[in-house]
Amino acid sequence: MRSSELRIHDVLLCEDHPFVLMGLEVVLKNLIPGLQRLRKSTTGEEAIGMARKQKPDLALVDLGLPDMGGGELIQQLKQLWPDLKIIVVTNCDNVSTLSQVKRLGVCGIMQKISSSDHLQQILEEAFSKNPKTPAMDPFTSSLLKNHEDIEFTPREYEVLQEIIQGLSNQQISEKLGCALTTVRFHRANILEKTGIRNAAELTAWFLQGQRKRH
Numbered sequence: 001m002r003s004s005e006l007r008i009h010d011v012l013l014c015e016d017h018p019f020v021l022m023g024l025e026v027v028l029k030n031l032i033p034g035l036q037r038l039r040k041s042t043t044g045e046e047a048i049g050m051a052r053k054q055k056p057d058l059a060l061v062d063l064g065l066p067d068m069g070g071g072e073l074i075q076q077l078k079q080l081w082p083d084l085k086i087i088v089v090t091n092c093d094n095v096s097t098l099s100q101v102k103r104l105g106v107c108g109i110m111q112k113i114s115s116s117d118h119l120q121q122i123l124e125e126a127f128s129k130n131p132k133t134p135a136m137d138p139f140t141s142s143l144l145k146n147h148e149d150i151e152f153t154p155r156e157y158e159v160l161q162e163i164i165q166g167l168s169n170q171q172i173s174e175k176l177g178c179a180l181t182t183v184r185f186h187r188a189n190i191l192e193k194t195g196i197r198n199a200a201e202l203t204a205w206f207l208q209g210q211r212k213r214h
Contacts, residue, residue: 006127009036012056014047014073015089016066020112024060024089027116031123044068048076055081058123063090063101071097074104085126087119088134096152098144102134110137150193159186164203 011028015021021040029035039056041047044065051059059077063070070088077084087108088101101109107126110118118137125135136144152160162172169187173180196202 006032006034006123008032008057008123008127009034010054010056010058011035011038012041012047012050012059013038014041014044014059014065015062016042016064017062018042020062020089027119028060031116031120042066044070044073044076047073048080051077051080051084056084058085058087060087060089061106063088063092063097071101071104074101074106078105087122087126089119093143094154094157095143095150096154096157098140099151102144106134108135109140111139114139152190152193153186156186156190156193159183160190160202160206163187163190163199164206166199166203 011032013021013024013028015024021042025038025040028038039050041050044067047059047061050056061070061073061077065073070090074086074088077086086106087110088106089110089112090098091112092098093111098109108122110122114137122135122137158176159172162175167175169180169183173183176183191197191202194202194205196205
């Protein structure tokens with residue numbers, strides 16, 4: 001199925017960054033010649049209000065909204081319209097967050113740095129094959145493939161990011177504003193989950209996964 005054959009007439013965009021919103025509008029109009037209505041919102045509540053008035057064929061949703069989490073917005077849109085096609089467009093590279101989003105029934109996940117070709121591929125797969133798992137751009141797909149089997153809590157992932165930067169437990173404690181014992185606890189959990197013995201090996205493991213994305 002080519003983009004010109006996609007049966008998408010009404011699209012809802014939810015993105016709080018004006019330049020990204022403008023860029024998505026231009027790309028979608030180029031990819032979907034039959035597009036009749038494109039509604040733009042900058043908050044989750046605004047998007048929900050628009051969806052209540054008229055069901056869109058497709059919703060593109062950012063995860064970093066000013067009034068609610070993207071996951072919460074997706075759940076509310078799905079409650080309104082269970083079969084609504086939703087594509088997440090995000091800067092998020094937190095494996096735990098993306099894994100949770102993947103389970104919410106979205107049809108696609110892509111990074112904002114991705115090309116319009118990736119969006120076209122996701123649209124075509126979502127509307128022609130009706131996949132059981134979300135279509136993803138290569139960056140997101142590789143990220144989840146390399147690290148999704150290990151489920152870190154959001155706090156563990158924050159600590160992991162600082163370990164990768166070479167920070168000591170004390171420095172992480174000061175930067176994240178938590179007790180030193182808390183950092184030690186999360187570090188121990190991270191090492192146990194990955195089966196890795198020290199920070200140097202942990203950094204090598206993480207960076208190996210990063211390189212596989214490119």
